[in-house]
Amino acid sequence: MGRSWRRKLVSGLLAGVVGLAVLAGFSWLLVRGPWYFERAHLAGLEPAQATAVTGFRQAVVAISAALVALVGLIFTARTLHLSREGHVTDRFTKAVEQLGSAVIEVRLGGIYALERIMRDSAKDHSTVLEVLAAFVRERASAQNSITPTADVQAALTVLGRRPKRHEPFALDLSKAHLRGANLSGARLERANLLGAHLERANLRDAHLEHVDLRNAHLERADLRGAHLQDANLLAARLEGANLRDAHLERADLRGVHLADAALPGTHLEGATLRGAHMARAFLRQAHLERADLVGSNLEGVKLHEAHLEGAILDGAHAEDAHLVGAYLKNASLHGAHLERVNLRNAHLEDAKLYEARLEGARLSNAHLEGARLDEAHLEGAILNGACLERTRLDEAFLDNADLRTADLSHAIGLAVKQVLVAQISDRTVLPASLASNQQVQERIRQASSVRPQDEGP
Numbered sequence: 001m002g003r004s005w006r007r008k009l010v011s012g013l014l015a016g017v018v019g020l021a022v023l024a025g026f027s028w029l030l031v032r033g034p035w036y037f038e039r040a041h042l043a044g045l046e047p048a049q050a051t052a053v054t055g056f057r058q059a060v061v062a063i064s065a066a067l068v069a070l071v072g073l074i075f076t077a078r079t080l081h082l083s084r085e086g087h088v089t090d091r092f093t094k095a096v097e098q099l100g101s102a103v104i105e106v107r108l109g110g111i112y113a114l115e116r117i118m119r120d121s122a123k124d125h126s127t128v129l130e131v132l133a134a135f136v137r138e139r140a141s142a143q144n145s146i147t148p149t150a151d152v153q154a155a156l157t158v159l160g161r162r163p164k165r166h167e168p169f170a171l172d173l174s175k176a177h178l179r180g181a182n183l184s185g186a187r188l189e190r191a192n193l194l195g196a197h198l199e200r201a202n203l204r205d206a207h208l209e210h211v212d213l214r215n216a217h218l219e220r221a222d223l224r225g226a227h228l229q230d231a232n233l234l235a236a237r238l239e240g241a242n243l244r245d246a247h248l249e250r251a252d253l254r255g256v257h258l259a260d261a262a263l264p265g266t267h268l269e270g271a272t273l274r275g276a277h278m279a280r281a282f283l284r285q286a287h288l289e290r291a292d293l294v295g296s297n298l299e300g301v302k303l304h305e306a307h308l309e310g311a312i313l314d315g316a317h318a319e320d321a322h323l324v325g326a327y328l329k330n331a332s333l334h335g336a337h338l339e340r341v342n343l344r345n346a347h348l349e350d351a352k353l354y355e356a357r358l359e360g361a362r363l364s365n366a367h368l369e370g371a372r373l374d375e376a377h378l379e380g381a382i383l384n385g386a387c388l389e390r391t392r393l394d395e396a397f398l399d400n401a402d403l404r405t406a407d408l409s410h411a412i413g414l415a416v417k418q419v420l421v422a423q424i425s426d427r428t429v430l431p432a433s434l435a436s437n438q439q440v441q442e443r444i445r446q447a448s449s450v451r452p453q454d455e456g457p
Contacts, residue, residue, distance in 0.1 A: 091113060091116075091117055092114070092117055092124065092127075092128075094110075094113070095109075095110045095111075095113035095114045095117065096110065096114075096131060097110070098110025098113065099111070099114075099131070099135055104149070104150060104151055107151045108150065108151055108154055111132065111135075111151060111154045111155050111158060112154070112158070114128045114131060114132060114158070115128075115158045115162075118158075118162060118163065119163060122163075122165060125162075125163065125165050125167070126167060126168060126169070129159065129162065129167065129171060130169075130172075132155045132158060132159055133159065133171055133172050133173055134172075135151075135152075135155050136152055136155050136156060136159070136173060136176055136178075137172070137173065137174070137175070137176050139151065139152045139155075140152045140176045140177045140178055141175070141176070141177065144177075145179070145180075146179055146180045146200070147179065147180035147181070148178055148179075148180065148181050152178075152181075153181060153182060156178070156181055156182075156183060156186070157182070157186075159171065159186070159188070160183055160185070160186025160187055160188060160206075161186070161187065162187065164187070167190075170190045170191060170192045170212070171188065171190070171191040171192065172191075172192045173188075173191055173192060173193050173196055174192045174193065174194040174195060174196060174212075175194065175195045175196060175197075176193075176196050176197070177196075177197045178196060178197060178198050178201060179197055179198070179199045179200060179201065180199070180200045180201060180202075181198065181201045181202070182201075182202045183198075183201060183202060183203050183206050184202045184203070184204045184205060184206065185204070185205045185206060185207075186203070186206045186207070187206075187207045188206060188207060188208055188211060189207050189208065189209045189210060189211065190209070190210045190211060190212075191208070191211050191212070192211075192212045193211055193212060193213050193216050194212050194213070194214050194215065194216070195214070195215045195216060196213070196216045196217070197216075197217045198216060198217060198218045198221055199217050199218065199219045199220060199221065200219070200220045200221060200222075201218070201221045201222070202221075202222045203218075203221055203222060203223045203226050204222050204223070204224045204225060204226065205224070205225045205226060205227075206223070206226045206227070207226075207227045208226060208227060208228045208231055209227055209228070209229045209230060209231065210229075210230045210231060211228065211231045211232070212231075212232050213228075213231060213232060213233045213236050214232055214233070214234040214235060214236065215234070215235050215236065216233070216236045216237070217236075217237045218236060218237060218238045218241050219237055219238065219239050219240055219241065220239070220240040220241060220242075221238070221241045221242070222241075222242050223238075223241055223242060223243045223246050224242055224243070224244045224245060224246065225244070225245050225246060225247075226243070226246045226247070227246075227247045228246060228247060228248045228251055229247050229248070229249045229250060229251065230249070230250050230251060231248065231251045231252070232251070232252045233248075233251055233252060233253050233256050234252055234253075234254050234255060234256070235254070235255040235256065235257075236253075236256050236257070237257045238256060238257060238258050238261050239257050239258070239259045239260055239261065240259075240260045240261060241258070241261045241262070242261070242262045243261060243262065243263045243266050244262055244263070244264050244265060244266065245264075245265045245266065245267075246263070246266050246267070247266075247267045248266060248267060248268050248271050249267050249268070249269045249270055249271065250269070250270045250271060251268070251271045251272070252271075252272050253268075253271055253272060253273045253276055254272055254273070254274045254275055254276070255274070255275045255276065255277075256273065256276045256277070257276075257277045258276060258277065258278045258281050259277055259278065259279045259280060259281065260279075260280050260281065261278070261281045261282070262281075262282045263281060263282060263283045263286050264282060264283065264284045264285060264286065265284075265285050265286060265287075266283065266286045266287070267286075267287045268286060268287060268288045268291050269287050269288070269289045269290060269291065270289070270290045270291065271288070271291045271292070272291075272292045273291055273292060273293045273296050274292055274293070274294045274295055274296065275294075275295050275296060275297075276293065276296040276297065277296075277297045278296060278297060278298050278301055279297055279298070279299045279300055279301065280299070280300045280301060280302075281298075281301050281302070282301075282302045283301060283302060283303045283306050284302060284303070284304045284305060284306065285304070285305045285306060285307075286303065286306045286307070287306075287307045288306060288307060288308045288311050289307050289308070289309045289310055289311065290309075290310045290311060291308070291311045291312070292311075292312050293311060293312060293313045293316050294312055294313070294314050294315055294316065295314075295315045295316060296313070296316045296317070297316075297317050298313075298316055298317060298318035298321050299317055299318065299319045299320060299321065300319070300320045300321060300322075301318065301321045301322070302321070302322045303321060303322060303323045303326050304322055304323070304324045304325060304326065305324070305325040305326060305327075306323070306326045306327070307326075307327045308326060308327060308328045308331050309327050309328065309329045309330055309331065310329075310330045310331060311328070311331045311332070312331070312332045313331060313332065313333045313336050314332055314333065314334040314335060314336065315334070315335050315336060315337075316333070316336045316337065317336075317337045318336060318337060318338050318341055319337055319338070319339045319340060319341070320339070320340050320341065321338070321341045321342070322341075322342045323341060323342060323343050323346050324342055324343070324344050324345060324346065325344070325345045325346060325347075326343070326346045326347070327346075327347045328346060328347060328348045328351050329347050329348070329349045329350060329351065330349070330350050330351065331348070331351045331352070332351070332352045333351060333352060333353045333356050334352055334353070334354045334355060334356070335354070335355045335356060335357075336353070336356045336357070337356075337357045338356055338357060338358045338361055339357055339358070339359045339360055339361070340359070340360040340361060340362075341358070341361045341362070342361075342362045343361060343362060343363050343366050344362050344363070344364045344365060344366065345364075345365050345366065345367075346363070346366045346367070347366075347367045348366060348367060348368050348371050349367055349368070349369045349370055349371065350369070350370040350371060351368075351371045351372070352371075352372045353371060353372060353373045353376050354372055354373075354374050354375060354376065355374070355375045355376060355377075356373070356376045356377070357376075357377045358376055358377055358378050358381050359377050359378070359379045359380055359381065360379075360380045360381060361378070361381045361382070362381070362382050363381055363382060363383045363386050364382050364383070364384050364385050364386065365384075365385040365386060365387075366383075366386045366387070367386075367387045368386055368387060368388050368391045369387050369388075369389045369390055369391065370389075370390045370391065371391050371392070372391075372392045373391060373392060373393050373396050374392050374393070374394045374395060374396065374413070375394070375395045375396060375397075376393075376396045376397070377396075377397045378396055378397060378398050378401045379397055379398070379399040379400055379401065380399070380400045380401065380402075381398075381401045381402070382401075382402040383401060383402060383403055383406045384402055384403070384404060384405040384406055385405060385406070386406055386407075387407070388406065388407060388408050388410065388411045389410040389411075390410060390411075390412060391410075391411050391412065392411075392412050392413050393408075393411050393412065393413045393414045393418065394412075394413030395413070396413075396418065397418075398418045398419070398421060398422040399421045399422070400421070400422065400423060401422045401423065402422075402423045403419075403422045403423060403424050403428050404423055404424060404425040404427060404428055404447075405425070405427050405428070406428055406429070407429040408428065408429060408430050408431065408434075409429045409430065409431055409432075410431070411431065414430075414431060414434060416434060416437050416439060416440060419434055419440055419443070420439060420440065420443055423447070424440075424443060424444055424447055425444065425447050425448060426444050426447075426448050428444070
């Protein structure tokens with residue numbers, strides 16, 4: 001880098017000297033040449049003609065002088081530019097040398113010197129990033145402390161607040177050990193954090209759009225308000241992490257570990273969470289519209305008032321989950337495991353629950369209008385007060401299901417054999433064709449004679 005700018009400086013000086021010599025010779029010919037080569041010619045001219053010729057030549061001389069001045073300015077500017085480049089190169093070389101010092105204060109000086117170079121010289125922006133990223137990877141490759149050393153933290157801070165410019169490559173911090181690092185508000189868009197260790201790191205409000213966090217460790221990290229749109233978090237470890245109000249729209253979260261994580265109000269619209277491990281996670285009022293949760297583990301998860309409209313939860317395990325007041329309109333839950341799930345007041349309009357396992361589920365006052373519960377297992381489920389208009393119950397298993405105050409008058413596909421094994425009463429509203437059935441009427445009389453004290457939801 002040093003030899004290059006010196007060669008440029010020497011070449012520029014030579015070109016400038018030659019150019020000045022040529023222009024000087026040209027100017028001399030214009031001014032003095034006519035008196036040597038055309039003195040006799042001018043002597044024979046009339047005064048007016050001689051004045052015109054002289055005036056023309058004076059104009060040419062003035063233009064030539066202007067050209068000389070312009071070339072001089074260009075030469076000066078080029079010389080200053082080359083000199084400045086040389087100065088930047090010297091600063092860069094010294095800063096890099098400082099990074100290798102055994103004294104931490106010297107290393108810190110080198111880091112901040114590189115930051116100044118990056119801000120002063122857009123041309124050196126990418127080079128400085130590469131150097132600082134390499135410094136972090138080297139210094140934090142196998143760190144056992146709970147927080148980074150001061151110099152590593154300083155380098156991360158500089159990287160996180162770098163000027164916003166076009167960068168032809170992704171910032172490479174892969175496999176770096178950054179436990180407890182402070183990256184609050186940092187700009188790390190498109191960074192490569194593959195396999196990085198960020199346990200308990202502060203990433204609050206950080207910009208991590210399109211970042212590569214595959215197999216990264218973010219256990220108990222603070223990601224509140226972080227921007228992770230379109231990020232790749234395949235198999236990342238986020239157990240116990242705080243993702244309140246974070247943005248993970250369209251993120252790839254296949255096989256991610258989110259057990260006991262806090263995600264209230266988090267935006268996961270269109271995210272892919274296939275096979276995700278989310279047991280006991282807290283997702284109150286989270287946005288999971290159109291999310292892909294096929295085969296995910298949602299056991300004991302808290303999804304109160306969460307938005308899951310159009311989400312795909314086929315084969316998902318959500319045993320003992322809390323979905324009170326959740327929005328699942330048009331969601332697909334084919335074969336999902338929803339045993340003992342709490343779906344009170346939930347919105348399941350037009351949801352697809354074919355062959356779903358809902359044994360012991362609480363569906364009191366749930367909205368099931370137009371839902372498909374064909375061959376679903378509802379043994380022991382509570383459906384009192386549920387809206388079942390146009391709900392398909394073909395071959396659904398209703399053994400001991402609590403229908404004592406349910407309105408099934410507009411349910412579709414309900415058969416006598418299903419009603420006879422369920423808990424019904426004289427307050428159960430059945431389709432006319434079933435209400436008039438003698439076996440059903442007898443079953444209602446028997447139930448009324450032994451009516452329990454409480455038939456509420």
